[in-house]
Amino acid sequence: MNALAPQLEHPKHPVLVRALPTTTPRRRMLAVGLIGPGRVGSALLTQLRAAQTRLSESGLELKLCGVAASKRMWLDCDDPDLNRRCDRAQIWRPADLRQFARHVLGDDGRHALLIDCSANDEVAAHYAGWLAEGVHVVTPNKLAGSGPLERWQAIRAASHAGARFRYEATVCAGLPVVQTLRDLLDTGDELLAVDGMFSGTLAWLCNRHDGGRPFSALVREAHALGYTEPDPRDDLSGLDVARKLVILAREAGWALSLDDVDVQSLVPAELAALDADAFMARLDELDAPMAAQLAIARAEGGVLRHVASLDRDGRASVKLAVLPASHPFAHTRLTDNVVQFTTRRYHDNPLLVQGPGAGPEVTAAGVFGDLLRIAESLEARA
């Protein structure tokens, strides 16, 4: 639907005649600065490099002007040749986000975008200022969207001045969730409820929790497989899921904060304050309560799932729920995320999006998609 026609080879059907522009496509240049060159940031850079020729043919020149890590950063020196050889031309200096943003913005009126792939609250504190200066911001970092309400409102207000703030990858990575909600609302639909499973880890644990093995053994397996955070309590607490719920609520215009979400942690209170090793050593204390929850679900003929729910009466919760075996959430694939929007138009049958909602590549793709959407809206500049 836009100019980035894919170039897939197809054994039987030849690739469509490449639709060459009959006039020069609108040329746009976008200066990009990446903050947080970790797993997601690196995957994004790989994706952007792979797409560069295609983007250029469609009229979009991306210019990577710098990368900032927590302690150091490099800035390109604005020489196109050097920029192309940026790996060799790196000059690392102490990180300074104000200087970094100023450099990416430049002084020639170009379009500029900062991509925050850190998980750092200090970076989020800069968004409103950057947007007010006309710098677009894209991030998979949930801290702005689910952080203090005042800061969020300041970011939204700043983004209304022209620069755009996008954060599709904050909820279920590359799955089309935030944009889908945005489109529903922008076309005049009304959100009645959101229900979902926003944690692949918790989905996997609930799917596998069938009474055959103690819950702690499943947690240990998930930990060994890399499905959990280094400290599994970061998943089991439900806090990360609650953040996603807050982001969706605010997207719908509801002034929800993290404190408003009724979060049921799977971590018993007496294990919450331990250090990570001590927690892992006492993991089997999760077994009895989880077995009891499973027994309740089975007595009701249902399944146990970890569900985030939000309705327009202000109720927001993240908890274990007993669902009927016929419920769509009962049949998701092991680590799948799922989001279900109930709206005025999608009332009897909600709209549902399902699939993997974590991982560097799909998260980076969600960020990349946001970048493309911003690029579509750029006016031609030299």
Added chain:
Amino acid sequence: MNALAPQLEHPKHPVLVRALPTTTPRRRMLAVGLIGPGRVGSALLTQLRAAQTRLSESGLELKLCGVAASKRMWLDCDDPDLNRRCDRAQIWRPADLRQFARHVLGDDGRHALLIDCSANDEVAAHYAGWLAEGVHVVTPNKLAGSGPLERWQAIRAASHAGARFRYEATVCAGLPVVQTLRDLLDTGDELLAVDGMFSGTLAWLCNRHDGGRPFSALVREAHALGYTEPDPRDDLSGLDVARKLVILAREAGWALSLDDVDVQSLVPAELAALDADAFMARLDELDAPMAAQLAIARAEGGVLRHVASLDRDGRASVKLAVLPASHPFAHTRLTDNVVQFTTRRYHDNPLLVQGPGAGPEVTAAGVFGDLLRIAESLEARA
């Protein structure tokens, strides 16, 4: 994520402080002409009217310049006051699509959009010409996307010149399907397969076809409920589903045509040529073959579903399939559509979108979403 902040009331949580622009939003005017004021077109006009204030606050002025039906059309007289009272100021004249397009385009360099809500192939024949003249085109009409390949290629080539062609609502109405595929490809993913149930009618029939009642009784019930087309063969033939598959294949850059799709019609050959009444009178001739299919599915321990499939080896089919009871398609809600993308990134667990995929309101919302996406990309003009 854009300026069209929703204004939902929320009993507990006050609506977010409205983020008023601190600078004037970029002002864009878009002249719109609607072709085909049927159920979808009328629903769209209602949605656009309801959104007008919100759009205007975000800097987008929509100006409805005319409506064309198959035989007659009206054009506004370019007087803003009259335009606001267009219901009363209608002057119907014989339909002339060239004149209509010229009128909407105007001669003052404004942005112009034609929305084709007809189901008319003659309208689709105009798209390439309109796009070449700089008129954006949005449609839920499947005839261009699934029609002759040469015409499709001409449309794509014309749209590369600057004017944009969007058609989200051609596949599963308002569900985010075409854009989701577009985003996957544009961010560098590779499509490996599409599988789906693209007909709410056939999904309902398969879901209800449990051996309790003859298949013909279910078709009669669906017909009476308005779930089928006036002639149920338009659903049972699978042709409409095949058109959607062709649209998605071409979106992925594969040169598929309707003839390439292996379509299994549920209508026995001897009933295909009858007139509608004669067909309905002989509907029970569907019962034996459908009962046999169900018996096969049950013998295999599976469920019978009507599935569209496409893979990158060029195989495209629309047919009854026996799926394992654990398959996601086995658990869809009665009339739900479902689309599953298997890609390089979404390989083990595909990306799935599910929900109602037909109806005037959700189809119109899909069209409206396309309009908004085009509006986002418009440069400011007087």
